[in-house]
Amino acid sequence: MLFWSLGLVMPEILREESSSSSSTTAGTITGAGTGDFKLNLFGKYEVGKLLGCGAFAKVYHARDVRTRQSVAIKTVSKTKILKGGFMEHVKREISIMRRLRHPHIVRLHEVLATKTKIYYVMEFAKGGELFAKVSKGRFSEDLSRRYFQQLISAVDYCHSRGVYHRDLKLENLLLDENWDLKVTDFGLSAVTDQIRPDGFLHTLCGTPAYVAPEILEKKGYDGAKVDIWSCGIILFVLNAGYLPFTDANLMAMYRKIYKGEFRCPKWTSHGLKLLLTRLLDTNPETRISIEQIRNDPWFRKGYKEVKSHFGDEFELKNSSDINRDGKFLNAFHIISLSSGVNLSGLLKSLGGKETVDVERFVSASSPERITQRIEEVAKAEGMRVTGKNGAGVRVEGQNGKFVLATEINRLTEKVVIVEVKRKEIGAEPDGEIWKLKFKPQLSEFFL
Structure with missing residues (x-):
């Protein structure tokens, strides 16, 4: 039976660590528990054996890297929950669990996310x-x-x-x-x-x-x-x-x-x-x-009143932290960024009714470096930078038929997610600008 059922992620944030290489923040959790190796999640948790699995989720025994405390990590596939129509269940479960603080309810420590998965980090029930x-x-x-x-x-x-x-x-x-x-x-x-x-x-x-x-x-x-x-x-x-x-x-x-x-x-x-x-x-x-x-x-008979922890409201970590390197993302932001989910986007509307293409990538570079490179390409192509802040930049072509907007959000201390939205009008050559001009110049930043 599954210990914890149900429970979003960027090119998967888990990767096997070996003794000959340094730990990384990107990879996949697949295969945990099949050997003696350790898996690392966001540089925060060492993932161990598989405890159970169900139609939408897998649960792993893990350990907090800093405190060495045992936790349970439930990983949920975004694709499966979207196909099954269970996105609202996931959002509701997160919302509910973060409100509950009681000795006889499994505690939700935090929610981590990438573009493809949600990770619930929960209290480990050893029994x-x-x-x-x-x-x-x-x-x-x-x-x-x-x-x-x-x-x-x-x-x-x-x-x-x-x-x-x-x-x-x-x-x-x-x-x-x-x-x-x-x-x-x-x-x-x-x-x-x-x-x-x-x-x-x-x-x-x-x-x-x-x-x-x-x-x-x-x-x-x-x-x-x-x-x-x-x-x-x-x-x-x-x-x-x-x-x-x-x-x-x-x-x-x-x-x-x-x-x-x-x-x-x-x-x-x-x-x-x-x-x-x-x-x-x-x-x-x-x-x-x-x-x-x-x-x-x-x-x-023999009943002892249990003291619950009212007032100890759980907040998703980094849900509102903003610094010069950009905004930190929590699970709800990642859900919002994921295709197929009807949530408001993080960028301002690009305007018009034309198709807006969206592309995302993960980078270990700073928001400033990425933004600077986009500006350099835009200038070389004779485009105008019409908007800029600490978390992104907006670029427009001279004829107004190509608009590109980026938003950069920090996922961890060392990793950011870059969302690129672009609008193309008509069958102009502008349709190849992102693919031929911008993307090759940014590829060195991709993880």
Whole structure:
């Protein structure tokens, strides 16, 4: 099972390091974990073995170069998420995870990006999936209670911040080095601003065995109540060692869920049976609430209140840093720069309705050197520099039928991304100016 699912990058920013060469900031993560070599990500993380993979993402164990702290890095393919229509899920997951600070929620440290990938740098849960543990055998009632208490603490925290997970399941619950629970994978999460005027969410999502009956009705649902139902399924599995609603036929299983047909194993205590009955109530109106769960006698046994970290808002690094070498990019900027994404560009409009071609490259040269070279070529070709600042330059041909604009943004201390936009009008020879005049003079700056 995948540890962390889903989660953009320039000519891939990872490359294998060898003992005979110095480390680099460009390359690819492909092949991590297939040998003893180390991979370096942005000069900040050493990437190790592959922990898991799914349809859209791969997760690697990595180590912070500076602190030597273990982290998990989830790498997501931009091409796949665009083709699958999951870009909004990725942006929402990043937005949600950066807001959450709780001992039982996997922490997002930072987001790094290139043109083709997104890298989530997250807290490393050394204990792996809770699913792997319970699949070896059911837990004792006391241990089931401990993990359920930690789960409810995390879910209550999310709900208090207007976040509804909507895909709670054992595979999305991890364990840290102290065997404490960590909720992860917020790719299907909803926030309060997604609630329609009728007061309900309407997107169908979740995993079949954990899906709440009201979702099957397709009439809208309360995100909090859906999460509580999933918590009930999880508690049942921890205690029983198997799912409450199962059938080889999916529709038959859905009928069981809709009717609420389940039976607790004989070793289940009376108090736990009562709580499970209220958690797996098919009527969301009468289903137990978080507050009522907290007051339940079975739940309260040995419960210790967990202190969450309100106010410790996470900000993407370098999201607003600007210095003389140009702007630093964060993941959202890279997403904006990527083709196929409907986000506003970083450059001013070139005007007109003509086709605007966009090209990007990565360089280890300074913005000043790159801008200076563009100006030199423009002057040699009899063009005018009509705009210039610390992060780019704008050039126009004498006849106005060729316009070129660049913007240079710093990705790391040593690497910049250069975006070149050009507009061509008509079938004039100007169409070859970039290809024949500018690009050859700039090629020495390309990585």
